[in-house]
Amino acid sequence: MNSRSGMLSIGTLAKATGVASPTIRYYEDIGLLPKPRRTTSDQRIYDESDKERLIFIRRCRDFGFSINQVRLLAGLSISPDQNCREVRDIAHAHLTDVRAKLKELRALEKSLTGFVEQCDAACSGGPGRECLVFKDIAKPENNKCC
């Protein structure tokens, strides 16, 4: 199947969008992408609007939106009255998630940095019989247990 007048095979679409063929089929399976037309030999034929939709999906995924969120966003993008407010709310909720995750990761970075530095200090004479770091891991300084 050669690409003519905007008609794309799945492999060509995959290359054009950076989304793997199996993933494209997966998205179709879960209803995120509409079922495309087929050739007489049953191969999928995609057009430019399919390509745009897939790019949209990929971008949303890149942004870290879950499949369900992407589903919502995609639905909003094609609804007659595109409701920017809803989109904004979804994005904002996600932004909140991202900020929480950032906070976590910053704390983690700090812990790990201390960890590695402590490890470097403890091992400056070579491997020790009792690694202090393990004690640190096994005995929480701040008991985070519920």
Place this chain on the structure above:
Amino acid sequence: MNSRSGMLSIGTLAKATGVASPTIRYYEDIGLLPKPRRTTSDQRIYDESDKERLIFIRRCRDFGFSINQVRLLAGLSISPDQNCREVRDIAHAHLTDVRAKLKELRALEKSLTGFVEQCDAACSGGPGRECLVFKDIAKPENNKCC
């Protein structure tokens, strides 16, 4: 099964460590936790060393180490010559991952913030027929495709 002289049922261990019973069984299944003794009625009996090991595992998971990394770390923690250098290397590799992820998330936060602000600006007069944000998503400014 009541908790006496350090003997813990799985449920008690779960409460003591914040790790769910099914997860404890899962860890045993995948060899991360040793198989514990059993009662005459086949219930698991854990002791303090099991508890410490589970806390260790949980802490490593909290740090974001994968199960395989935790497996390595746990192995190192009980080896006769505890090799702090290897621990440090594992932790350092993970720290590198965390930093990369932080970088990603910061960029994402920036994008999403701009996204939400743009959305707020576009919708200040209420829902628009053409949401500019969708166009932004569908048309990458920087083409990140391979």
Place this chain on the structure above:
DNA sequence: CCTAAACCTTCAAGTAACTTGAAGGACAAC
């Protein structure tokens, strides 16, 4: 003692978001 509730067991499948592999057909280039 009985009963009900809570706990235990194993086994298997579900979750999320893909990814891989088997088996077989179609297409393109030489």
Place this chain on the structure above:
DNA sequence: GTTGTCCTTCAAGTTACTTGAAGGTTTAGG
């Protein structure tokens, strides 16, 4: 025609849990 690449569907694998079914045991209260 042949070979290599692409296509199809179906199903299972990946990672790290989580849930649910079916059945047994323990604990607490009447």
